[in-house]
Amino acid sequence: MTACAVSDFGHGSGEAVPLAGESALRLLVVDDHPLFREALASAIALAFPKAELHEADGIGAACEILSRDSAIDLTLLDLSMQGVTGFEGLDTIRARFPRVPILIVSGVTEPRIMGEALRHGAAGFVPKAVDKATLTRAISEVLGGALFMPPDLATAPAPARGGDKAPIAERVARLTPQQMRVLGMIRQGKLNKQIAYELQVGDSTVKAHVSEILRKLEVISRTQIVIETAYLDFDQAGGGF
Incomplete structure (x- = not known):
C-alpha cells in the first residue's frame, strides 16, 4: 500500500486555537x-x-x-x-x-x-x-503531554483483563528504573515538562515513558496511577525515589 499525498493545508479560515510552536x-x-x-x-x-x-x-x-x-x-x-x-x-x-x-x-x-x-x-x-x-x-x-479521554469516561475505572489483573506491586515491578523515576514524579503531581527538565530528557521521551507506565500498570489516567499506588511501599518495591 502506498502513502497518500502529503498535504500542507496552510492558513485556514475560522477561529484558530493558538499553540506554542x-x-x-x-x-x-x-x-x-x-x-x-x-x-x-x-x-x-x-x-x-x-x-x-x-x-x-x-x-x-x-x-x-x-x-x-x-x-x-x-x-x-x-x-x-x-x-x-x-x-x-x-x-x-x-x-x-x-x-x-x-x-x-x-x-x-x-x-x-x-x-x-x-x-x-x-x-x-x-x-x-x-x-x-x-x-x-x-x-x-x-x-502538551497529557492523556485525553472523553469527559464522561476520563474518571471511569480501568476494566480488568478477564479478572486476572496482577496486584499493583507486581505491576510496578514491571517498570524500568527510569520509568520508576517518572512514576515517582507523577505521584508528586509534576507535569511532563517538569519531569523532562529534572531528568534532562526531551518531552517526547517523557511522553513515551508515561504511555508505558500506563500500559504496564493497566490504568488509563494519571489519577488512577496515584490512586492505585497510594499505599505502596516504594522502598520495598525498589523505587528508591
Whole structure:
C-alpha cells in the first residue's frame, strides 16, 4: 500500500486555537475512508492553520511517512481499517515509532475498547462523532503531554483483563528504573515538562515513558496511577525515589 499525498493545508479560515510552536507542527491522519480524512483535515486546518498535515490510508503507508519524517508530532489513528484486526495497527506504530504519540479517532464508543487502547500505548481516544472543540482540545492536550479521554469516561475505572489483573506491586515491578523515576514524579503531581527538565530528557521521551507506565500498570489516567499506588511501599518495591 502506498502513502497518500502529503498535504500542507496552510492558513485556514475560522477561529484558530493558538499553540506554542504551531508553525512547526506536523500531524499524521491515518484512516482508510477518504471522506473522513477530508473532514478531519478540514477541522484540524481550522484549529491549527499553520500545521502541516500528512495523510495515510493504512498502517503501511503511515509507517512509510513516519520513517521519512522523524518530526511528526502526533498521529491520529482509526482502529477499524481494512487488513487491521483489533489493536494491530496501534501496536505496529507504537513498536516502530514509540516516541510519536497516537490519538485514536474511532467510530467505536465502547469504554472497554477505549481503556484497552490506552493500555496498548495510545495517548488519547476520541469518538468520530465528537464536535470540533473537543477534537481540538484532545489534540492540544496530547501534544502538551497529557492523556485525553472523553469527559464522561476520563474518571471511569480501568476494566480488568478477564479478572486476572496482577496486584499493583507486581505491576510496578514491571517498570524500568527510569520509568520508576517518572512514576515517582507523577505521584508528586509534576507535569511532563517538569519531569523532562529534572531528568534532562526531551518531552517526547517523557511522553513515551508515561504511555508505558500506563500500559504496564493497566490504568488509563494519571489519577488512577496515584490512586492505585497510594499505599505502596516504594522502598520495598525498589523505587528508591
